[in-house]
Amino acid sequence: MKQKSRGFFRSGQKEKLFWLLIPVMLAIALLFMAPGAAAETKPAYALVNCRIFPVSGPSIDRGTILIRDGLIEAIGPADKVTVPDDAEVIEAGGLTAYPGLISGHTNLFLEIKEQEQTQTPADFMSAYTQPSEPQEFPELQVFKEIKPKKQTVESWQKAGITTVVVAPSRGIFQGQSVILNLNGDQASAMVLKQPWALHINFTTERGGIYPSSLMGTVAFIRQKFYDTIHYSLHQKKYLSSPRFLKRPEYDPFLEALMPFVVDKKPVVFQCNNQEDIKRALRLVEEFKLNAILAGCNEAWRAAEHLKKARIPLLVTLDFRPPGTSLYNQQGEAVRKKAEAEIYPGNAAALLKENISFALTSFGLSESSFVKNLQAAIKAGLSPEAALKALTIEPARILGLDRQLGTLEPGKIANLILTRGDLFGEKTRVVKVLVDGILFNYEEKGQ
């Protein structure tokens, strides 16, 4: 809807289309009266008199941000930036502007089916019968599966997030993720990078299918990687000289893995506990992958390994101790204590060890994300580091640091305006711009 309206206004055929437009505009007006955000797009906006945290440099106390055609045109102190005549001026006195936050790992917009129960007697029995073919989807592109919803977009915007990685969520070789700007509910218009990375999870929730255990999962992953290398070698030989060489048998599974295993496109390993981190690092080392570790809420426990590996991390703010953890094996009281007092210190501990990382909302609701972010800061993470870990750090990891992550001229106009410091308990996100589309969240009377 927003994309459409933007197109009409910029078509330059207003006169001719005037009569046709009336019903459309009425419809838009009706939409905007519904509760939620008031989204609008003008050719240019000038945000004036706001405090600015550009992340790329020192903060500006009273500045202006010019936005045109979805991009940042100019940014600076009020006396240095001239507001052009055609810009819609937005008075932002008392508000603070930050780059839109990036969550480098989510399962948003996926119609997640309920996890199969593996604890029934029938499932237990089936684990001891002949295996069927593994249900794995390395070729799955999650972009084709997602159904963006306006409500979801708005609720995450209100948490400050304007860009997300949507990762697939099932199996070991889970498929390929997409990076989206939360600018509306039209999937194609939201895409920043498609596909982005192959996602791998050390899961064992597979019923009676090989591999049904963690040890089998590791072996299965390694075998598939070796198969891919061999498959690619065979293909290359065949392409260069097919005479006296039998053609390689087409294998969609290995075809899907080739770009990641051979051509070194990014692979994201979901690390659900400290041992998963070590497991992933061993695989990265063995196969020289261009890898990123996600999850990692026990990363501080593997700090020695991470310091050596210097690998990008997408660290979730989910503080629930993993099932294997010591803290999860001594009853509810110990588990809760760990969730409240130990796991929130993860990011601060990584910072202390000089390990760089991005923070994500993986596994969290909007409100838990905001609450847990504050808890991480309370546990010692500096607000500056927290801001970087949600802006420029993820932008770098996603390969989007030339477009996103800071407020600089030429970058995509993804920014949030808050009343109060970003990580304050009473702070509210009151305006959000994504791709230059404005969303207003300020309640009436404020």
Place this chain on the structure above:
Amino acid sequence: MKNLTRQSILIPFLILILAGPAQPVLAAGNLLIKNATILPVSGPPLSGGDVLVVDGIIKQIGRNLSAPPGTRIIEASGRYLIPGIIDTHTHLALSGTNEGTEAITPEVNMAEVINADDPAIFTALTGGVTTVHTMHGSANVIGGVNVVLKMKWGQPSEKLVVREAYPTLKFALGENVKQSNRTLLPGRPQRYPATRMGANAIIRRELLRARDYMAEWERYEKLKNSKNAPPGLLPPKKDLRLETLADLLRGKLYARCHAYVATEMVEFLNLAREFGFKVAALEHAWEAYKITDELLAAGVGISVFIDSWAYKMEAAEGIAYNAAYCSRRGVLVSINSDSSERVRRLFSEAGKAVKYGLTPDEALKMITINAARQLGLDHLVGSIEVGKQADLALFNEHPMSAYARCDLTIIEGEVYFDRDRLLREREAAAAPKGGN
């Protein structure tokens, strides 16, 4: 999660360890233990004996030893010092035991799934256990590669692994692999093999495949290095399953085979002879007493329970004299726990061997030096000797006594379990909460 009773007992201990400052129990590998009755296993007992440990290694054994200033001194008069207990067959500290979907899974490796957070490590320490051989389960004819761990509670997983131990591959025969006790679901076929003869046949089949695989690679290497290598020459596909079996055939891995009845054990030894692979021990081996000649001829030891026979059909002819009899016949025997609970009282299990004909010293060997020999670690641990790693356990009584209790467990000169201290700390932690 698996065993609630055990954990509820452990909770106070664990919380104390969590709450306390980092590694307060550790003493940096230097110790002087004074006035103990030392049971070195490798030689006669020494009463009023001292053991000096420097940098985790036993430096001196004798009377009236002195230590460099600053060394922690443990007064042990009236108590028994033994080598740290070694359990040759457990499944603790692992995330998962079986890859049970297929009968042949040598591609899996226990070293990939160590969980250093498993409270069973602490459980083991409370019974003086310092080293365990933690293995793939017995669901598969060929399971996975096992790993030997020291019970360094609180240390990260990689610090637990004992790399000097024999690398071993788990095999299993009999009821567990032929799945005698499973009810088949409609529409689900029975997994092959379903008989003992099938189990034997599938091992032969897989080892023959591994031989072919090795030959294929040899052919490739030869062609690759020859002057007239064909242009379309491709390396064979790397097969992790067959790689492991090839390592077994090359002698880089030792087999450890779960087996109960005499016939299947003899057949397995025949397979080993036929294919020329090494067997480190047979597991459980209830009918070993029937085949001691064959075991001695093959030079293969056994790792057994002491007296829990007849719990299923294939254990029906098990006898409690198995360990003692085989040992007297010269077979290398160790007693194992195969359990994250029994591991804390493995010394009592060994003690029962005294009832069945062994001396206390002989019984103690079955959980120390014999176990070390079966794991290929007798040059490092398993007895109290100068130059060996200082893995030690201090008991209030002779450890083969029914009244024995482990008070202190030491690994490489560091105290990992101190019963008195933990009890004191537990009381201190409980005190402010008390007062009705």
